[in-house]
Amino acid sequence: xxxxxxxxxxxxxxxxxxxxxxxxxxxxxxxxxxxxxxxxxxxxxxxxxxxxxxxxxxxxxxxxxxxxxxxxxxxxxxxxxxxxxxxxxxxxxxxxxxxxxxxxxxxxxxxxxxxxxxxxxxxxxxxxxxxxxxxxxxxxxxxxxxxxxxxxxxxxxxxxxxxxxxxxxxxxxxxxxxxxxxxxxxxxxxxxxxxxxxxxxxxxxxxxxxxxxxxxxxxxxxxxxxxxxxxxxxxxxxxxxxxxxxxxxxxxxxxxxxxxxxxxxxxxxxxxxxxxxxxxxxxxxxxxxxxxxxxxxxxxxxxxxxxxxxxxxxxxxxxxxxxxxxxxxxxxxxxxxxxxxxxxxxxxxxxxxxxxxxxxxxxxxxxxxxxxxxxxxxxxxxxxxxxxxxxxxxxxxxxxxxxxxxxxxxxxxxxxxxxxxxxxxxxxxxxxxxxxx
Numbered sequence: 461x462x463x464x465x466x467x468x469x470x471x472x473x474x475x476x477x478x479x480x481x482x483x484x485x486x487x488x489x490x491x492x493x494x495x496x497x498x499x500x501x502x503x504x505x506x507x508x509x510x511x512x513x514x515x516x517x518x519x520x521x522x523x524x525x526x527x528x529x530x531x532x533x534x535x536x537x538x539x540x541x542x543x544x545x546x547x548x549x550x551x552x553x554x555x556x557x558x559x560x561x562x563x564x565x566x567x568x569x570x571x572x573x574x575x576x577x578x579x580x581x582x583x584x585x586x587x588x589x590x591x592x593x594x595x596x597x598x599x600x601x602x603x604x605x606x607x608x609x610x611x612x613x614x615x616x617x618x619x620x621x622x623x624x625x626x627x628x629x630x631x632x633x634x635x636x637x638x639x640x641x642x643x644x645x646x647x648x649x650x651x652x653x654x655x656x657x658x659x660x661x662x663x664x665x666x667x668x669x670x671x672x673x674x675x676x677x678x679x680x681x682x683x684x685x686x687x688x689x690x691x692x693x694x695x696x697x698x699x700x701x702x703x704x705x706x707x708x709x710x711x712x713x714x715x716x717x718x719x720x721x722x723x724x725x726x727x728x729x730x731x732x733x734x735x736x737x738x739x740x741x742x743x744x745x746x747x748x749x750x751x752x753x754x755x756x757x758x759x760x761x762x763x764x765x766x767x768x769x770x771x772x773x774x775x776x777x778x779x780x781x782x783x784x785x786x787x788x789x790x791x792x793x794x795x796x797x798x799x800x801x802x803x804x805x806x807x808x809x810x811x812x813x814x815x816x817x818x819x820x821x822x823x824x825x826x827x828x829x830x831x832x833x834x835x836x837x838x839x840x841x842x843x844x845x846x847x848x849x850x851x852x853x854x855x856x857x858x859x860x861x862x863x864x865x866x867x868x869x870x871x872x873x874x875x876x877x878x879x880x881x882x883x884x885x886x887x888x889x890x891x892x893x894x895x896x897x
Contacts, residue, residue: 473772476538477724480548483530484511484727485518487552490525494556502559506736507726510746511555514723527552543584550576551728558731565731570620572650577729581622581689586775590717591626593769593777594688597715599630601684607635614639614682614707616668617690621651623717627686628658639682641666668700672707680709680785688717692748693734698761705762708782714763718754721774722746751776797849798824801840803879805830805872806855814851830854832874837882841890848890850879 488511495502502508515521531552534545550568557563569577581587605611611632618624618640631638638661640651648663655661666675668690673679685704694700704714719725725748729735735747743749749757751773755766764783770776800818802825804811811827818825828840830852841848854872 473774476534476541477721477774479530479534479537480544481514481723482518482520483527483534483548484552484723485515485520486525486527486530487548487555487727488512488515489520489523490527490553491555491559492521493525495559498556500556500560503561504559504736507731508559510722510726510730510736511559514726517723540585543580544586547576547580547584547728551731555727555731565733569729569732570647575620578620578622581620582625586772587622589772590688590770590775590777591623594623594686594715594717595626595630597769597777597779598627598684601713602630602632605632610635610637612637612681612683612709613686614641614666614677614684615686615688616641616666616704617687617693618642618651619647619690621647621654623686623688624651624655628655633658633660636660638662639664639666639677643667668694668703669696672703677707679706680712682707682712683709684713684715686715689719689729691716692718693732695738696740697738697743697749697757698740701758701761701763705782710782710785712782714758714778714780714782716778716780717775718749718778719775720748720751722748724774754778797847799844799847800825800849800851801828802826802851802853803828803830803875804853804855805875806868807853808855811853814853830872830875832871832878834878834881834885837879838885841882841886850883852876852879 492512492515531545531549535542538545551558551565554563554568558565558568602611613631613636615624615638619642621640624640628638638658640648640655640661641664642648643665645663645665651661652663664676666672666677685708687704691697691700691704708714722730725735730747738744738747743753743757751768754776755768755778758766758778758780762782763780766778766780768776768778800823802811802815802818815825815827824844826840826843829836831837852875854875
C-alpha cells in the first residue's frame, strides 16, 4: 500500500487539484456568460447554483474566462494527468447545454462512440491508484479463502466494468460466482463482450435505492460486495449501505471506492441526474461524503469493522466486515403443521430456541432424539394424529483429523435415513412435512 501511495504522490496531487478547481471556475463562468447571451434559463437549479458557487470561490466572476489557456498549461505541467484533463476538456464546454437540458450528460460521458468515462476510469492516475489498492485487498481475501468453499461476489454499480477488469484476473474461476449488476442493463452488452473469457459472470440489474429482495436478490447470499463509485450515487446512502449489509452473509466483506472532492466531481460526473437526486440532506449537503464520514456511515449500516485506505484526501478505499448475522429461529407460516418434532445432533442452543419460538406461536412441540433407528422415529410419529412437521438440525463437524470426522457424518446420514424410512411407513392419510433442517 505504501508503494501505491508513493506512486500517486509523484504527480503533486494538491497542486493539480487546486488548478483543476480554478479551471472549472473558468468553464462555469464561460457557461454562465453563454446562458446570459442566449437568454436561456437553467433547468437544473441545484446544479446551476453549485457550479456558480464553485466559480465564486475561485474568484472568477467578473473576469474574462480563459479555460482554454488554463487547460493547455495544465497539460504542459501535468502530462501524466491527461485522462483526467480530457474529461474536463470534454465536459467543460458543454456545461451550458447540460444546464438547459440540450445536452444529455449520460451520452456525454458514456456514449459508445467516445467511452469517455470508461477511458477515465481505466487510465487515470487516481483510478489506477484506487484500483490497484482494491486489487491487493481482494488478493489477500482470496488467498485466505478456504479452498473448498465457493466465493460469492456481487458488484453493484459495475457500469463500464473498469474496476471489474482489475479484479477478475485475481479470482479462482473454478469456485467463484460473480453477479455483475447495475441499475441499467445498457452497460451489459459491452461488458459481456469485454469479459467473455470469464464465464462465471452473471449480468443482472440491481437498484440500491430499492429493496434487493424485491429484485430477486436473497439476503445473506454473498461473501463480498464490490461498490466502486456508486454508494454516493443513491438517493439515501444509509439505506443503500443497509441493503448491502443485508445481502452479505456472516463475515462478508464490502470493498468500496469513493471520492470526496465535490469541486472536482461537479463539472463531470456531477452533471448526472443521480448526483443531484439525493434526499438524505441530514447527512450531506452535496453529492460526495467527506472522507471522515464514511466509517461511521458504514458502522451504522451494519458493519462491525471498517478500514479506510489511501492517503489522498480526494479519494479512499473502504474495506468493511459485515460481522456475524443474528440467527433467528424459523417462523412457521399459518399453514404450518399442528405438531412439530424437533431433533438435533451436534447443535447447541438453537434447538431450544426453536422449540420456545414454536410454542409461543401456539404450536405443539416434542423434542425427540436424533435416532438412527426408524422404529423410534415411527413411535414418535404415531404419538399424534395431527399433521406433523419435522425439524432436524445437524451441526457441522469441527476441523481436525479427517478419519475422525467420518463417524459423525455417517451417523447423521443414518439419522436422516431412519427418519425418511419411518415417514414412508405411515398411512397415506398422514401428512408429514420437513420445514427445515
